[in-house]
Amino acid sequence: MDPDSTPDTWYPVAPPAPRKGRGAVTNLQGRYEVDQREAFDDGWQHVPPGEGSGAHEGDAGRDGEGAGAGDFAAEETPALRTQVFEERAKSILTRNQSPDIPFNVSLNPYRGCEHGCIYCFARPTHSYLGLSPGLDFESRIYAKINAPELLAREIAKPAYEPEPIALGVNTDAWQPVERDLRITRRVIEVLSEREHPFAAITKSSLIERDLDLLVPMAQRQQFMAAITITTLDADLARTLEPRAATPARRLRTIRTLAQAGIPVGVSIAPVIPFVTEPDMERVLEACAEAGATSASYIVLRLPWEVAPLFEGWLEAHFPQRAARVMSRVRDMRGGKDYDSSFSQRMKGTGLWADLLKQRFHKAVTRLGLNERRHGILDMSAFVRAKTVREKPQLDLF
Template identity: 85%
Template sequence: MNDPETRREPDPDAENWYPVAPPAPRKGRGAVTNLQGRYEVDQRETYDDGWQQTHPEEGADPHEEGHGAEVLRTQVFEERAKSILTRNQSPDIPFNVSLNPYRGCEHGCIYCFARPTHSYLGLSPGLDFESRLYAKINAPELLAREISKPSYEPEPIALGVNTDAWQPIERDLRLTRRVIEVLAQRQHPFAAITKSSLIERDIDLLAPMAQRRQFMAAITITTLDADVARTLEPRAATPARRLRTIRTLAQAGIPVGVSIAPVIPFVTEPDMERVLEACAEAGATSASYIVLRLPWEVSPLFQGWLEAHFPQRAARVMSRVRDMRGGKDYESDFSQRMKGTGLWADLLKQRFHQAVKRLGLNERRHGILDMSEFVRDKTVREKPQLDLF
């Protein structure tokens, strides 16, 4: 019967009723679902008819092959971008221009604030964001053309802010390497932030630029607990490997800062001082932190991750997050979104600054990049003209 008067909701006590199984973690992936983007018109509901085993067996490790949901393969699509430099006007971000060679990021960090951008492509901010990637194959050529225009006003470029410029697919595609070659050739200053040890591959280009005060790096480390990092940032370098990258860059004469982002209450937050101590010992000279941000689809994705990996802690974590966000999952106000507000946010700020002062991680001597040696290629015109003869 299709009459709405006679339809009934499924009865949990009925023998033929199957509840929807909780999402299962996938090997090497951060998100546990492929949550629909907010721009999709058709809405879908998950329904378990009992035929498929979608959750790991009790006691099984979801990160081992053969347990949990099936392995999800990465797909890479080529994109010919129309522009490559993005202008920023947010007052709480310390750069005005950024460059991202890729859309989506295979590192799969569950907390990534860039996840909702996949919604613009008609894809999911969940598993699609970390498995369906777009490579801007003309990024180096676009950059060279842009900084050659007579109207271009040079200022430091932030590389890999939305998605990691040294994520795993960069090993083969080498787009980031080619972008750096353009910047090095023109002596154009830039800064980069990454979770990848692959940045060490490009030290031959980065070290000479650093000596001319044209480059600085930041390494993001959220925790020293490898087990937590494996689920939080499944395809990024391990915490120990990132510390070694800090040491390698510092020994090459490259100024290195550490970004503790995000600070997640009761998950990574207890580790904050230990992370700062380890980074200072490895050679970092500055530090910053950002409290967990949950804009748009990131909030349900993160809460799904919490339920999958820290079910007994999930309610407590979200309660503390909302304490810092005025009772909401997220507050977008520029004065609050990075650090939060309230007593707990103030205590966290005090802890951070006391540790930074004690460890000497507040040095700013490398904070200004030198633009004076920038070379503009005058052979490229803003609007090329045809010859008359």
């Protein structure tokens, strides 16, 4: 042993390993945390080469590169249990004025999302809670248990100006916890009772559970849906969005909704260069065949902590092409990881963004998508408050 060697030379910190069923490979600190932490191996977990590491010689990760653990003990990463916390929200409707988004009002019954999509633009919102946008975002879920009551109260106000509500834009309204809590269903019940139009976007087949409410609303032009599909590759989807429905199951959901008479579109979001981008035309073809009548796409967005989280995911799953992917992302963002400018953040800029736009529109035209206009929801039947039967006044004596 060289006495001048530093501990870091002998005991380098192994790169983080993916966890089964989770998208993020780290619990990256949120940008508002005061104390900064970094991993350091003091040698206690170090195993010299050939001494019981448990790793087989020649083990390699995706793309032919090893996991990078080197001489470290290959220990099974423990499963990360999902925790659900009840939250009593103070308000439930969020308003925006972005020209990039086709809605002004949105409602999200949950904060955090167990689907664990590594690219999720909503991950940084967990920083406001003092939590990590990484593993915390997908394993520490906050359920707004009073969402239906807040909604009913809000849309009953005399000053409320009704307009279509977008459901589940930040975090999926039908994520796994909804199966038991049924907050989203109760929200839909309020909207159905008041005949208040809304649109929803999801990756979950659980939306089929609520067809008894959604179909009548669709018949009255009060509901439309979009299903997000990034790729048809089930293995890729398992690492990219580990707890969402499989691509095949989402296609079946499109077919189910379409056959029930619900206008349904596909959102290819995000398009990731050299990862999901080659699959774009095939996704559009499969969705059109399943009954989708409209389509849209969004280029990969990496705001705030999403950038280092996504880069960590690339290094864990696609180490040989990670630099190439990030270089192409920066080509579309003016040399940066992300450009939040209106009119640019959704589609990017530059030659590659223009070529992607041309590919998308040619495929949409060939498949006959976006020919029928379903974007107008009928607000004329909205009922501001439920009809309450008058109760007779009770006698004092």
